[in-house]
Amino acid sequence: MEQQIDEKSDQKVDQKVDQKTEKTQMREVLDLAMNMGRVLLKNGAEIFRVEETIDHVCRRYQIEDVESFVMSNGIFITARDEEEDIYAKVKHIPLSGFHLGIVTEVNDLSREISAGRIGLEEARARLKEIEAMPPKRGRFRIFAAGIGSGCFCYLLQGNIWESLMAVLIGCFLYVFVIFAEKHKLTKILTNIVGGGMITILALLAIQFPWPFPVRIDKIIIGSIMPLVPGVAFVNAIRDIANSDFIAGIVRILDALLVFVYIAIGVGFVLGSFHKLVGGAWL
Known part of the structure; x- marks a missing residue:
């Protein structure tokens, strides 16, 4: 009897750990989507391009219940799972210059993510490299x-x-x-x-x-x-x-x-x- 109780408690602990890990991964995906949208908007991308990029990244990682609202100088993202809201974030992006090379690179990164050719960690590292691209000489x-x-x-x-x-x-x-x-x-x-x-x-x-x-x-x-x-x-x-x-x-x-x-x-x-x-x- 005691052994059965211990097994049930272990299963509950494992389920909680799995849920926590899943929510942590969802937040990481949403952070990646937010940062990709921020880089696009900062460098002169259109509003629809930013919204589509956020949507493609979230769909790739099976995050369905996501709402994004993009303005010329800000991004609002909220997401929830079956139980509760797990993500709500607002990012202010001041109007600045244009770097269409960065926009092109982020678009390519989005396509690679959608096609499943690149993982989450590698995508974050690639985004950092893209954002650090210098302007033309x-x-x-x-x-x-x-x-x-x-x-x-x-x-x-x-x-x-x-x-x-x-x-x-x-x-x-x-x-x-x-x-x-x-x-x-x-x-x-x-x-x-x-x-x-x-x-x-x-x-x-x-x-x-x-x-x-x-x-x-x-x-x-x-x-x-x-x-x-x-x-x-x-x-x-x-x-x-x-x-x-x-x-x-x-x-x-x-x-x-x-x-x-x-x-x-x-x-x-x-x-x-x-x-x-x-x-x-x-």
Whole structure:
């Protein structure tokens, strides 16, 4: 009789241990899903992509009763098993820059998890490596900004000489942008100063007696393009199209404010120039 009681008590202890282990694993899976969503959202992924990634990871580990709510700067996840709520977490993610390489890598990791080709521990280690990915080297970003500025200037009916000036100004602009990132200058200051710097360089460029026509408006418009938040604007439209109206409106407002900051910088320099010399050099 005593032996039967001892066996029953041992079985109850084993069941409690198994339940505890299962809940611990569920929390680890949900933490992984939360962190993958955080990395995606921080680096410019769309709302639906974040929600799908969280859903795929949870389904892979048989966690069915999960609710996630993703906004432009936050993630809310709750989950429960048959007995009780086992997970509730809120993560604030400030609006920041874009790193589409990280987004691509996290998407690949999500597919590997869904296909069962990677375990939980390995997935967590891979996510840490992905999050630590550095941005492209400064000289490549500067070169790309210059080429982009020149190409946009040419597409906007600038001539070849105006496009070459836009290439140089775009390179100088991105040197300042990288400096601002290293010293953690605010988005407002970076875009206002960047817009003003472009205008000053364009004004200086047209003062030389070039043997060909040079129009300041074409140079400024082309050189501004590296500051324009094109990815943020497109993602905002996609979020609105997917009925994520709150996140889309927040993102589109953030993008529109960047346009305002750039316009303030350009307008301030042009206005000051006209007041000082009356625009006689234009």
